[in-house]
Amino acid sequence: MRKIISYFIVLLCYTSQSTFAQEIVYDNVLLNKIRVASQSISGEKAKEVRYTIFAESPRTFSATVEGGNNSPYIQARTAYQLVFPNSSIMIDAGMDEEVHNFFGKGEKQPYFKSKNDSIQLALNQANKIIITHEHGDHVAGVLRSNNYKKLAVKTILTYQQINTLLHQPQMPELKIDSTQVKDFIAVDFYDILPVAPGVVLIKAPGHTPGEIMVYTQLENGKEYIFTGDVSWSYKGIDEKKQKPKDQIKRIGEDPKKIQFQLDWLNSLAKENIQLIVSHDNIIQPTLVKKGILKEGLLIK
Template structure:
């Protein structure tokens, strides 16, 4: 082969590589411009009179009421900019999957279960792509943690899933005799759902379903609520949007400290504080919400509550930074 032919081929390869790099750079610039354009705080109503008039509901939490949490798993991680609009693309975040146990004289309640004993079997229902996308580090299921502390027979009156996505109900089958309390619409949507959001094997073995209905007076701007024990200590709130029947929970301790568990309305506290949805880019890749407009309304609603009551501890379901401030089993807070 002549030196001229070699030179021509080398030049062609170089031009091709430069063209590919140029195309890649252009793609990155276009995507960056789109993210910047779309990843902005959600609109807040200019009239704040409705929110300024909000009051925290009366509550008489009984002596003996306490709560703890169980860390069951943690995401492999992603840039914060992907998890919340406006977040840093250079800050790694590792969302957590945890459960909340409330001990009450009238019966114990488990809010979410995190991942359970059969997590590997359930997760295998996903495609290879989704298994990589939702990769996690498994820690210890709730059932195992209870057993390790000699509390395997702890009576549970109810399990209340915040919603029925796979990372919130993975432990349902570990407590087969415990009634599961959820809005009928949420259960129906889950039964018709598909991976990766809904994994049917997680809830097919539930023996007792209870329909959660919001028939009690308005609380914190929500039109209806459900006072679990009748003393205001645990109030369930309708938070549809992320799923058809997602549920939030307001917890009041004997100490007076209050917690608002906001499920997956946002994955981070920053999403409520700004307020902001998950990244526009991620929302193009995955269908994250049952109703995106409804979920964004819920984000703004929670933002207004957090602004009105700064002492209220707001707890998104996956924020690892907030989780570090919560009691962790076997320690309880009262």
């Protein structure tokens, strides 16, 4: 861990703020850069990807993607686990039931406490925790955990994510104070940052200021990109369609940035990269059947 933190500090000193102000270009040059970076940290790569659904929010496609119909769409609340030979990394951290109730807006929605308990166990045993963005269903499992101190010290947060949690949290329960900043592995980078063998963070502001995607190459060569909330469904990426306009306004998204990201993710199909959309509950089960994902977190 100390070696990784040193790498972050060197990166911060090396990269100017003017560089950070440039727009990220999502294209094949970036993809090649990501692939090279994924080989820059030595060690054994992950051998499998696991996930769990800890809550659900009933929606419709019309509330999920622009132009969608009124057929039901279950927005799954998920967390992912990269399993290495002798360690693990968690991508997103679940949430407690109080935070979950925020998303129901007064309406009771399915919540699976035992699944969230398993996420807490997986977070405790993980070597690192990656948060895709600042919303409650992705970060509350660290911020509100009974083991906060133990989890925070191995949680990677970007400066943009920290800034949101300090000044404009999605809900009061997620607000942190300035004394907590030192609790995390705080990082800043222009476009990409390798954090483990085969694992690279990709800046993707738009849904939130601190949104990131996560690239992973397994030991068998299979490539994944965890897309966070760039889209809430594979349909949005397949058809290069954003969320409905009322949702974009409610969240405060940057549609210009998200469109660049959607176009790029759509183009990756020909690269045979497996996209993992956080809130999907339609395609994920088929990925389990194919062995691309495994259901249930590995708890040792």
